[in-house]
Amino acid sequence: MTPDSNTLNTETLVPWLDRTLPELGDGPLVAEILTGGATNIVMRIDRGGTPVVLRRPPLAPRPDSFKVLGREARVLGALNGTPVRKPELIACCEDQAVLGVPFYIMEYVPGWLAMDPKKFPAAFDPPEIRRQLAFELVGGIAELAKVDYRAVGLEGFGKPDGFLARQVDRWLYQHASYADSEGYGYRPLPGKDAVVDWLRANTPETPHIGIIHGDYGYPNALFAPEAPARLAAIIDWELSTIGDPLLDLGWLMYAVPSERSAVRPPELYQDPSYPLREELVEHYAAITGRPVVNLTYYMVLAQFKLAMLLERHYARGLNGRLDREMGEQMGALVLDLLRAASEMTREFDGASERQMA
Template structure:
């Protein structure tokens, strides 16, 4: 499995020979930089594109019998692509030696003038991602499936406990006013969709009620800490032996904020009988997964944070994710995204708002 929990694509080249896949078009130039850093690739070793194209691209290669993964931006750079990867490099470097499992940073090229964009190399993580595949042992063992979720809670709590200042992340985010910024930030995002041709807007269930409730019930204080920003099972790699977390991956949305929003995000899309959200992935279709209350209880066994306002964070996460998903639907109406994907994500957005509406009613 790749660090993102994705199976390698069929695209395989050989180091130093080039490859037809455009995602490897710069491989000879990249190889020169890798050799200058003493990290290969080995002559004639296979080079595999694990994932990417429109998203960040992962390329697996070998150096001295060591499996490494290079992470680079998409072929068509976004305005923020290089800065996002620089931030990933910064947090992965800061996490070295901490209790938060992650793919170890090996080397980074943060000067975009070298290749044309920022990239970095990390250790290969040999585990599985339950949003992609559930190994036979886990499919047959309810306790192991439950451990996947419980161990994810343990790591999330550990991350929230970590003193970000002690690992050099004082300037990594803006914790002051973090909660106050959330509602205006995502309302502006929602309003911006109206500028897209072909999108006439939709009624999001309970929107006004949800926004009013969030404003009236916002926690007075919080303890700033590391936030992953998109913490769910698709971004966690597990051991096939014991469901232990081997790595949390995809740190592109990480910041310093309120760690309890990561808990809210995880719970917002967790399977529940009250409102199926439609999250894809085999783990979510299995039976016997812990209930949301069980996950919160497990989080509390490790966390030093006060979770008494957990419903507020779940509602905020439903609101935020719902707006993001509706954005893809809006772009699909304007011909800027796949219509089928847009329709599916619109359904998920509606379900998230209904889940939030039930909590605040």
């Protein structure tokens, strides 16, 4: 889809590109919206040289949209030159005279999103090839967990001290903020209070401090077009911070079936050919060189965090800032996340009681 003048003002952008990035070429600017909606608008732009990607806030920005975009640009720039597979940051513009909002330019990475097995490229039809997608996904976040955040200039990017102890209140505050930002009147969320109590009672010590992506999974992982499976780039860094990288692993693993758990995970981006949770956790541990402990806590926290975030989309569906059907879908997923998280806590407590008996 071609952006309109409200989304991309070429009369002001082209002179900025001429001054800042002449290596992109000097031809007419051709732009195509890759994704766009409630969070950010992402466009591929081409002037006859190397195509790049422009990322800007949505047309109806959230109160924190500009700040979040700046944090994305900072973490992408810090990770330039590291083994982490992500688009290279090329330039960042905070001058709102150019587009009316801040924006940044990053490398264009060809790839596809492995969210719907029915829409995979033909080369990924064989189950043994699809199976490798999951290992590649976990490998990408394991590589990120190994990066020394101080060495890449991200000191002060987050508040790692007491990171896990703050999480419940952080996401409860996020949920409460929708009353002002979205006119949200709240609704019953079964399981929410029990999950909150369990998380407070089972918060572990953080074994390792590192960079967290914060929203890692198949929707934010580009795979190379050709087989065998290869993670090409991790995208959408708006929730990144410094804290406990095992939260990223929990974010991935809660939706993966386990041979040791009877909890039915939310039905997200799974395929019968994918590995079980135990295999993927072992793969993560082998790459990082660190044991994975307290995984249930991180999976429960991940589902609680995501539920609190997605409730905003439900609220925006009600107030007309997001498509109503999409809002309803997000609202249903919130309930499913809290259902699975509650079941995980009960299963964990039951196993602990049996071990003590």
